[in-house]
Amino acid sequence: METSIPKTSTVLKTLLRADFTTQWRNRRATILTLVVPVIILATWKVMIPHTGGPFVLSNSIVIGLIAIGLMGYSNSIARDRDKGIFQRLRVAPISAWSIMASRLTVQIAMILAVTTAVFIVGNSYDKVSLSPAGYLVTYFTAVVGGVLYLSLGQMIVGRIKNPETVNATVRLVYFLFIMGGMMGQFVDSPEVKQIVQWSPYGTVRTILAFGMEPSKWNNNASIALLVTLGYAVVCAVLGIKWFKWNTK
Amino acid sequence: MREDNILTVDDLSVSYGKFNAVQNVSFSVRRGEIFGLLGPNGAGKTSTLSAVEGLLKPQGGTILVDGNDAVAKPLHARASLGVQLQSTSFQTELYVIEVLRLYAGIYGVPMRKADLLGILREINLEDQAMKKFGELSGGQQQRVSLVIATIHNPKLVLLDEPTTGLDPQSRRQLWERIEAIRDKGHAVLITTHSMEEAESVCDRIAIIDHGRVIAIDTPQAMVDKHCNDPEVIAVSRRGRVTLEDVFIALTGKAVRG
Ligand SMILES: Nc1ncnc2c1ncn2[C@@H]1O[C@H](COP(=O)(O)OP(=O)(O)OP(=O)(O)O)[C@@H](O)[C@H]1O
Ligand SMILES: [Mg+2]
Numbered sequence: 001m002e003t004s005i006p007k008t009s010t011v012l013k014t015l016l017r018a019d020f021t022t023q024w025r026n027r028r029a030t031i032l033t034l035v036v037p038v039i040i041l042a043t044w045k046v047m048i049p050h051t052g053g054p055f056v057l058s059n060s061i062v063i064g065l066i067a068i069g070l071m072g073y074s075n076s077i078a079r080d081r082d083k084g085i086f087q088r089l090r091v092a093p094i095s096a097w098s099i100m101a102s103r104l105t106v107q108i109a110m111i112l113a114v115t116t117a118v119f120i121v122g123n124s125y126d127k128v129s130l131s132p133a134g135y136l137v138t139y140f141t142a143v144v145g146g147v148l149y150l151s152l153g154q155m156i157v158g159r160i161k162n163p164e165t166v167n168a169t170v171r172l173v174y175f176l177f178i179m180g181g182m183m184g185q186f187v188d189s190p191e192v193k194q195i196v197q198w199s200p201y202g203t204v205r206t207i208l209a210f211g212m213e214p215s216k217w218n219n220n221a222s223i224a225l226l227v228t229l230g231y232a233v234v235c236a237v238l239g240i241k242w243f244k245w246n247t248k
Numbered sequence: 249m250r251e252d253n254i255l256t257v258d259d260l261s262v263s264y265g266k267f268n269a270v271q272n273v274s275f276s277v278r279r280g281e282i283f284g285l286l287g288p289n290g291a292g293k294t295s296t297l298s299a300v301e302g303l304l305k306p307q308g309g310t311i312l313v314d315g316n317d318a319v320a321k322p323l324h325a326r327a328s329l330g331v332q333l334q335s336t337s338f339q340t341e342l343y344v345i346e347v348l349r350l351y352a353g354i355y356g357v358p359m360r361k362a363d364l365l366g367i368l369r370e371i372n373l374e375d376q377a378m379k380k381f382g383e384l385s386g387g388q389q390q391r392v393s394l395v396i397a398t399i400h401n402p403k404l405v406l407l408d409e410p411t412t413g414l415d416p417q418s419r420r421q422l423w424e425r426i427e428a429i430r431d432k433g434h435a436v437l438i439t440t441h442s443m444e445e446a447e448s449v450c451d452r453i454a455i456i457d458h459g460r461v462i463a464i465d466t467p468q469a470m471v472d473k474h475c476n477d478p479e480v481i482a483v484s485r486r487g488r489v490t491l492e493d494v495f496i497a498l499t500g501k502a503v504r505g
């Protein structure tokens with residue numbers, strides 16, 4: 001009798017169910033990723049008349065996406081790898097990509113959820129409403145931006161094995177993004193502004209803000225999109241190349 | 249055409265960097281057989297199993313699982329394998345029943361709740377179905393891990409020190425389960441440090457040390473063959489030669505680092 005390999009659809013469905021359940025059980029940690037985005041929406045409301053709604057909403061979403069990619073994704077991968085959870089999955093007749101695809105699908109769902117939460121709070125509290133096309137394009141740019149931070153998270157778990165070190169590192173990088181990226185926008189220096197604009201913080205913020213007003217999408221936005229994709233590809237390639245499934 | 253061997257390991261070498269953990273190891277496991285892999289700490293047992301499971305890429309040699317090359321056709325090879333790893337964990341946030349459902353699904357035998365509870369009943373953990381896996385005791389986790397190893401009725405079950413941490417009742421139950429697998433015509437490859445276990449359940453054993461196989465035979469034949477060796481007699485106690493005496497004589501008295 002020829003041994004048959006389980007059907008890919010069954011495997012993916014099963015993995016997704018388990019990974020979504022795990023995410024749901026960790027919902028308290030998930031809610032924490034929303035804290036800073038909501039603080040931005042609450043405290044930056046006063047700036048909306050000067051900067052426009054998309055500026056505030058885009059900063060809020062970027063911070064949420066960074067939290068997902070770094071704090072959420074990296075930490076969960078580092079922790080599960082250290083416990084040997086991946087090794088057990090890998091001796092099953094399933095391909096490595098299906099394990100990762102399921103994990104990443106959960107993160108993409110998180111990206112959409114955080115974006116939706118910002119839309120809702122932005123609409124009800126900050127009174128920022130977008131056109132239907134604006135919402136749609138922003139979901140797309142949020143996924144693109146989110147993928148960049150997931151790749152960055154992948155790079156960190158590719159380089160660092162110890163889960164505590166991963167946790168400390170992602171917190172540091174998160175802090176750098178807040179101080180350098182978010183705060184850097186308010187430094188009164190053209191050089192700093194330029195650096196921030198083309199950093200992994202700024203390009204994502206740019207595509208989000210332009211995505212909210214698709215009619216204003218310009219050359220700069222297209223370049224920011226390409227640069228974002230470039231960052232994502234570089235980080236993903238290195239992150240996958242360095243990645244080891246076990247910590248031993 | 250059906251081969252008699254469910255597993256053939258031929259001239260296997262595994263290294264970690266420059267360190268050769270497994271060197272030119274050859275053995276085979278027949279259908280309907282319980283095969284024991286014995287050896288001191290660090291002998292290379294887990295490394296050998298890891299190569300069979302496809303977790304490690306061998307430096308040399310070939311591994312055939314039910315006729316499928318473990319390197320060239322890893323998914324086919326793994327589909328015939330049930331595995332319990334020496335150190336592993338399941339998603340600690342999932343309930344026990346959810347862990348079971350996950351593994352049933354990824355081994356291609358999706359199960360409904362009643363089936364899953366039935367499996368837990370077999371290992372007397374039905375009451376713990378809605379506990380998180382991380383909340384089980386060590387021995388209970390081990391029992392779940394073992395039942396998962398056979399959830400898809402595999403042709404070959406690999407067990408790496410499965411009875412470590414089990415109470416005597418669970419250990420006996422495990423032996424019975426292993427024997428039931430054999431009686432179905434399937435095979436078990438088990439590592440253990442318990443010579444009593446090897447003698448009572450294994451049909452054949454291989455002793456491996458420093459990454460090399462130093463003997464393969466039935467437990468009884470191994471004792472018979474070596475019972476008059478002076479080294480064996482020197483380490484035997486109470487005037488009776490046991491498998492443990494032979495093991496110690498063959499692998500040396502020194503405790504491994
Ligand atoms: N990931 C690793 N990196 C480097 N060396 C390793 C690694 N895993 C195992 N080794 C080494 O390979 C040798 C064989 O290890 P292995 O785990 O196969 O032994 P074992 O026979 O299973 O021992 P035990 O009875 O203690 O489980 C040991 O010397 C060990 O130190
Ligand atoms: Mg071992």
